[in-house]
Amino acid sequence: HHFPFRQYKPLVTSYDYDAPLNEAGDPTPKYYAIRRVLEKFYSKHPELYVLNNDRSHKYGHSLPTIPPSSTKTSYGTIQISGYKTFEQILADDLLTVTTKLTNGPKSMEQLSVNNKSGASQGFILYTLWPIMLSFLPMGKRYFNLCQASINFNSIYRPKLKNLSILVENMGRINFGPMLDRSRKGLLDKVLIDGKIKIKEWIVHVLEFRQGTSNINGWKPMQTTPDAKNILHDGPRLFFATFPIDNQQLIGDTYLNLDFNWSKGVAFCNGFNLGRYWNVGPQRTLYIPAQLLVKGVNQIQIFELYTYGSNLTLVDTPLLNQR
Structure with a gap:
């Protein structure tokens, strides 16, 4: 089953892909179809047998009893x-790990958290405080931006405000030569007005490990x-x-x-x-x-x-x- 974070490409959380067993471990029509084929095969070849999981018992042409499906309950x-x-979540040590960066942003894997092994899943929030901008929108959020220039336009003009960038780690590759090159978070410099390079960040990691x-x-x-x-x-x-x-x-x-x-x-x-x-x-x-x-x-x-x-x-x- 795809508990909890580590499994994603554009895949659903469930591992129930219409297989012989569903996500609860119950037999499906495919299970019974496979069983019928095996019964037919073993009936023609009685000399063959199947071993159980620990190889302590042999099954001949009579297959083991089908276990009952688990009880399902509607609560x-x-x-x-x-x-x-x-704000409360970020202040809670049971939910969030906080660190500071002084030389620009890093990916979650490069952070000195989890005994300096980095973070690998969940969410990462980069916060710059304070920030001086002539125009900064109140409560404005931008989604699904990979590499972008954002133009802040608003009639609201605060003197000091913070800039927060929340990145969701939606998954990792699970095979191939790029396994150790997959990085999540801000991977390059962040510029204001195309010239001011932001080096100091407060970083919150939300992996929900506890x-x-x-x-x-x-x-x-x-x-x-x-x-x-x-x-x-x-x-x-x-x-x-x-x-x-x-x-x-x-x-x-x-x-x-x-x-x-x-x-x-x-x-x-x-x-x-x-x-x-x-x-x-x-x-x-x-x-x-x-x-x-x-x-x-x-x-x-x-x-x-x-x-x-x-x-x-x-x-x-x-x-x-x-």
Whole structure:
């Protein structure tokens, strides 16, 4: 399964590619088709056998019993109860690693973090403070720019302001000669007015290596139900809980975020479930029963652009939705 960050090309988080086993480990029609072929083959060649995983047992033409599918549970709709602003996230040592650069920007792999091994996943924020510009827009954001010149035009004229550049590491190559040359972040100098080279940066790395289960200080949620709310002041981390009582059977479930949510990363009880993105085709994130507990369970959502007031835990995956 594609938990959590390290797997991406333009691939969905789920590893359910209509294979003999789905992402929950349940047999699919392809599994039964393969099994029928094997049964037919072994019936004609009884001298052949199959070894089990540890090679301790031989199976003849009679194949092993098919194990039952895992239990799937719908826990229903859950209301978002709290959130952290981007400013709070950056100030939280459990969520963010902060460092300073004095000779221009570096990629996340070149940073002296994680015992000087660099960062490898998640997000990286480069901040210049203060910045002197005659025109700097309030709350303006630019997306999907690889190498670009940005013209700041606005009627709002602050004297001092900060410039922040958030870079998402959306994946890495996984084979070939470029394996050790893949770099994420700001890879070259940043110029103001085409001539002022910025050397000093404050850098925040958000890899979520410690998960999100021990986070406190949530702000109470205030939002319009069933509405898409735009994040004007940067990403937020949202918080929701749902109970599983002692008499209730814990089962696999699927996190479904409606179209009020745009793009981000989801966590269950601190475990990184991977990315979601409303462009599809995947609409749900798989939550194995082993991640859940009797009592209170937590869901956290790190959202980049827009957010809703709730989320849903369903018993059926939605993997081919547009």
